[in-house]
Amino acid sequence: MAVIKIQDLAKTYRVYQKREGLAASVRGLFRRQHRMVEAVRGISLTVDEGQFVAFLGPNGAGKTTTLKMLSGVVNPTSGTAEVMGYVPWERQHAYRRRFALVMGQKNQLWWDLPAVESFRLHQQIYGIEPTAFARTQGELVELLDIGSLIHQPVRELSLGERMKMELVTALLHRPKVLFLDEPTIGLDVVAQHSIRAFLKDYQTKQRVTVLLTSHYMKDVLALCERVVVIAKGQIMYDGSLAGITGKFGGHKIVTFKFSDKAHADVASRGEVLSCEGPRLRLRIDRAAVTGVLGDVLAAYDVEDVSVEDPPLEEVIAEVFASAPNAGGPAESDPAPVEAVER
Amino acid sequence: MMQAIDDSDPGVRRHLGVWRTCLGNGLIRDMMFRGNFLIECITSMAWIVMNLCFYLLIFQFTQNIAGWEKYPYFIFLATGMLVNGLMQTFVMPGIEEFSELIRRGNLDFILMKPIDTQFLVSFHRVKWASLTTFFVGLGLLGYGLWQGGYVPTPWAVAIYPIYVLCGVAILYCVMVVLASTSVWMGRNQSLGDFWFYVTIFSRYPLEIYEGSLGQPIRVGFSFIVPILLAVNVPARFMARPLQEGQWALAVYALGATGVCLVLTRWIFVRALRGYRSASS
């Protein structure tokens, strides 16, 4: 049963251009130049109940903007979306009661207060019945192993611990849909690992529908089967992780171990990645692999050969880079100074 | 484990419950920085004392200011302190933060809560130290009544708090509208500055706004942006009862409060629509 339905969702911002120099700034007092930035260009997606989907994409791809539209925080320029039957940007109370958004490195807890006070406020705001609330809070705190920390002021906690508090806050009202925007960004390896473990466990047990954005491969590998690759505001790929290599991996990595030494003319058959003694690693176009293998095995004495897929990061980076530009700004434009919705 | 979800629209009780929790949280937080708290209390009092000294000095040279004699003027000042104290304790912290959140595009978390956004944004921060102004105002009120030999009628005593709250409501509306406009105008002047300018005008009796300079101010700030009503109306009830034309002004003040609240709500909702959170 589809919980999230997105159809041709798009968002364009007007960004004011700041020009260099004093004279231009004075002119800017009277007339401002602007350009349009297409953050999201027609995204369509369906997510079923209980699925864990990752949005993978480089910075500026439109992942966070999409999540914000689904959270009702940003109004789309065009397109439709429905989450649990509600239109997010209508911001109905009933909808807001049923989902949660967690943003990496952004804190919604009161900075100077112990987390437990913020939890209590959360209970009041969401109208959670006291006994149920106590039970939920207890479970979550135990699962994340932060019992000793909830009475400390949030500003005294480490980044990882703060993130855990944010997760608890988000889950206290037992949302059916969870949006996670780069939850592991900036965290150390240990913290990243424990948060991933928690998310996996929680999602499986509670059958929560989760949308996670990240640019860390490890998040995706650990947590979900379904990956949506977004770049420059568009979906480039939607499917399993393994399938990416199949669809986009244009190369293979071939390693030859010769019985005597590496041969120079073999090296010319592809891009040399490394050459140590008798071992030669080449990157070869997928279509050419069989041909090269045949030739080399026939011509030389080869002790061992292996054919591998390129590392996933590389493939994905290639996918990002291959995304078509919008009709608008080039990559090298300066960062926007301020932006106002059109 | 399934949990029944409370789908009913959040009622008054839930909002009050949230407010109570915020009051408590604000107190906990202020007590964490006791030194700061104390300093703020002391500086508030110092400013008030200095202002009082100024007027004591002025009253050496004159019997009244625009018809307000010494002790009625003190009552006027006291009313100003009550209104200001309430504003700065319960309202300004939230609205100043609102202004910052809009500027930084960080209003997101508040927008996602299943509770009225205007309510949350206005009242979820509390600065207890500013209550000092309120209590000093109460003291000055008592002193002014006592020394001036005024015994307020039960009627005045009943109506005075209502009009003090109306004054707070009017100033609240002005500040919310000012904060909301920063959605459309890029960065505004710091909201604290605007508050300063509002208090500059609202803290004097209507009567001084005369002549070619004062009349337009009096009219503008009584009928267009009625900040002059905030302190003047309640103060008159207490200090100068039985004045003619007072009832007309009082009824008007009530009406103005209502109109302001409705208009503010309308502008706020519009501003939220125009709000765009900061780019990722």
Place this chain on the structure above:
Amino acid sequence: MAIGSRVVQWWTILRISLEERLVYRADFALGTLMRFMPIITQILLIRAVFESSGRERIAGFTNNDVVAYYLMVLISRAFSSMPTLASGIAMEIREGDVKRYLVQPVDMIGFLLLKRIAWKLIYYTVALGPFALVFYLCRGFFPGWPDAVTMTAYVTSLLLAFLIGFFLEALIGMIGFWFLEVSSLLFIYMLLNFILSGHMFPLDFLQQFPIVQTLFTSLPFQYLAYFPAAVFLGKISGPDLVYGLIIQASWAVAFFVACRLAYALGVRHYSGYGG
């Protein structure tokens, strides 16, 4: 570092910060005009006081004199107020940025002084428009231009007010070498400044309280706002004027010395902590 290249460096910094201000254009336009709001209510209040009292003069000031006084105080304070100077110094000390002054051949106080001069020059050049407009509109309150001697004395007193204001606030900032929290001290300073400098009312109003008046006039604060304004309006003249200028200059020297001393001692204290 040669003066020429230093000037270029400061010009760049100031130009960039001015540009930054201009990005928020509504902000800038509004801000400059808003500074004059308090004058309006002061004018109205003073007129109400004079009318209700039926007097022509209060402590030797006519109605117009008082308004003119408040306007002149604006100018005095344009010279003598130093926003963020003390807190900036304290923060640099707290955050350890002050180390660069110790390591590089840059004199902290001199650097800050020149920076502040340039800042004020730029700011008031741009704000000259609104200022001129307001003063033109209010020209009726003034008794006319003072003579050349008084003008010279006035300009001198303004410059001295700048120096006193700078070194006094820099001195407060230096306290940051010994105490972490300078802001409470600053609060007290600003509170005192408001009333003692003549910002709130002309100090002549205290005529009926000679003890209080003597106290106020023996403190340096009056030279930050009251003294220059009174000189311009001709309220202080002849030997009193000369005497006043000498005292003002002495205060400037005193604070200069105190500031340098505090800096030297502070640096020694600070370095003793290993940074």
